[in-house]
Amino acid sequence: MMQFGKQGWHLGRSALLALTVLGFVPAANGQAPAAGLPLEEQVEVCADCHGENGNSTTPEIPSLAGQPALTITNQMIYFRETLRNNDVMTPQAQGLSDAEIEALAAYYAKQPVSPAPDLSDLDSRRYEQGKTLAREMRCASCHRSDFSGNEQMPRLAGQREDYLIKAMKDYRERNRGGPDTTMIDILRDVSNEEIEALAHFLAHYESQSTSQ
C-alpha cells in the first residue's frame, strides 16, 4: 500500500523543537507568506490564488467561499502538518497558528458563493448521469442534500468542475493524503467517466443556501 505521500515532506519525524510554556509553535517548514499578518492582509494573499472572497477563477484551485468552517480548518491543518500534500498549497499553511486558521475558516465560511453557476457549458446528459450516480452513491448523506457541506464534509455545490475532478482522482489514486480515508473507500472503483459526470453535476448544481 502506498504511504500517504511523505515524499518531499521529510520534516516530520523529528520536528524542529518548539518550546513554549503551555502551548507550542507548530513545526515550521519555512513560514507561509500569510503567517503573522492581520486577517485582512492574509485574505489578500489567499485571494491571489483562490479569487476575491474565495470564489476561484483559476483552474484546479478550489473556491473556499461558503465552505463549512470545520472543513477549511481541518484541511489547513492537514496542509500545515504536511499530512495533505500539494506543492503549491502545503507551503501556504506553514507557521499559521490554530487561531489564525480558525479565523480564516470563519471568514471564508461566511463569504457568499458566486451566484448562479455558469450554465453555458451544461451538458444535460452528463448532468443527469452525475445526478443519478450521486443518488446511488449517497453523496448527499454526508455532503447534505443540497451539497452545501457539513462540518468536516466540504461543500461540493458550485465548486470548480476541474478541481472536483482533480480532488476525486487524487483520492482514488491515494495522492491527496490527509488522515480521513472516507473518500478513498468511496471512490475506489469509480471510473474517470463517472468522476467527470459527478463533477459536472455538482459544479452546475445550484445550491439553495449559499452559506450556513
Add this chain to the structure above:
Amino acid sequence: MKLARSTLAPMLLAIGGLATLGITTQALAQDDEPAWAQGRPDSLQDAPMAPHAGKMTQTPKEELPLDHIRLPDGFNAEVWAHGMPGARMMALGDEGTLFLGTRSIGRVYAVMDNGDERETMTVANGLTQPNGVAFKDGSLYVAAINEVYRYDDIESHLADGNVPEPVELTDEFDLPDDEHHGWKFLAFGPDDRLYVPVGAPCNGCDVDADVHATIRSYEPDGTDMRIEARGVRNTVGFDFHPETGELWFTDNNQDWISQHIPSDELNRISESGEHFGFPACHANGFVDPERGSEGACDDITYPAALMGPHTAPLGMRFYQGDMFPDEYRNAMFIARHGSWNRTMNSGFDVKVAMISDDGDSASTSTFMDGFLDPRTNEFSGRPTDVQELPDGSLLVSDDQNGAVYRITYEAPDY
C-alpha cells in the same frame, strides 16, 4: 483457564430473536463503503450514526470541561496539561516527561513537568496515526501506521532543547499497514518485551489468525515475534498485573450488529496464544450472525468483564500508588472513549475494575464521569488513556480537547 460456557445456548437463540426485534443483521457487502460503515445493514443506511469527528485545534484552558467531571468523595481533578490537539495514549519517561501519541493530527507530544507549570512540545509530526508510545531504558518508542521509531536518550536531548534523530525499526517489526484498526498501542511487559496489537482490518471479516486480530510481543529491536493472543478485534490498551505479570487488555467489538450487543470487553491472557473469539464469537458467547456457527465459542476465552456495547474502552492501567485508598491497589482504571454506533450515547467516562478473588474475572464501577449529558445526549470530553504518576495521582487524557487532567485524593473529613 476458561470461564463457563453456559451462556452459549441462550445467546444463539437471541440471534433468531434479532429479526423479530426489527434489526436486520445481513451486512451490505459493498466495497465502496467507508471503513466504519462496513457491515451497516440496509435499514440503517440513513441512520445518524458515524464516528465523531475529532477536534484538530487547541482548546483554550477556560473552555475545558473541568467542572463537568464527577468523582467519588475525596477525589479531585485539575487540568495538568492542555493545548495538544488529539492527545491520546500516554507513556512516562524515567525523568518524568510524559509522552503522548495521536491519530489524525500525526504528532507526538512531550510534556515536561516543572512543578507548578508544564511545558508542552511537539517532538514528531507528519506521521500516520502515531497512536502507540512506550518508554524503556531512556528511549521513546513510537508506532504509527506502518512505521516504528525509537528515540534514544530522549529526555536528555529534550533538556538540551532538541529531539534526537530517531532510529527506524519499521522493517524489523514488519507490521501490516492496514489503515483500518491499524493504529497501534504499545507497552513493555515485565519480560522486557514490547507488546503490539494488530487489529482486524475491518468491522467484521475472516482473518488469518496468525496475522490480524492478534496481540504480539517482540524483543525491543523488533526480532523474535510471538503471538500472545488471537481473536482480538481491536485492543487499544493493556497493562500487566503488578503481581502475577498477566496481561489484561481492553477490546472493542463489532459495530452494526445491534446497538446493544455485543458488549466491549476487558480480558486477561492466562496462556500465551489463547483465542478470544473474533470474528466468529463475540463477548461472552455471542455467536456472529454471519461468520459464526454452532460451536463457534468452543475453546474461546471469555472476557473477565463486559464493558458495555460500543462504549470503546481504550487505555487502562493497574493502580500501584499510595495516594488513593487501599481498595484501589491493583485495581484497573479503564478509559471509555464513548460510543458512536448507538443513538443513545454511552461511555465517555473512566471505570475502575476490581479483580475477583480467584483472579479470573473483574467487576466494574464508574470512577469518573460527567462528560456525557444524558439529557441532551451530548458529550464534552472523551477519556482516552490513564497513567499513574510517581506520587500516586492519576492522569486522564482527553483527545477531544487535547488535554490531560490529574486526579488526586485526600481523605474527606467525615
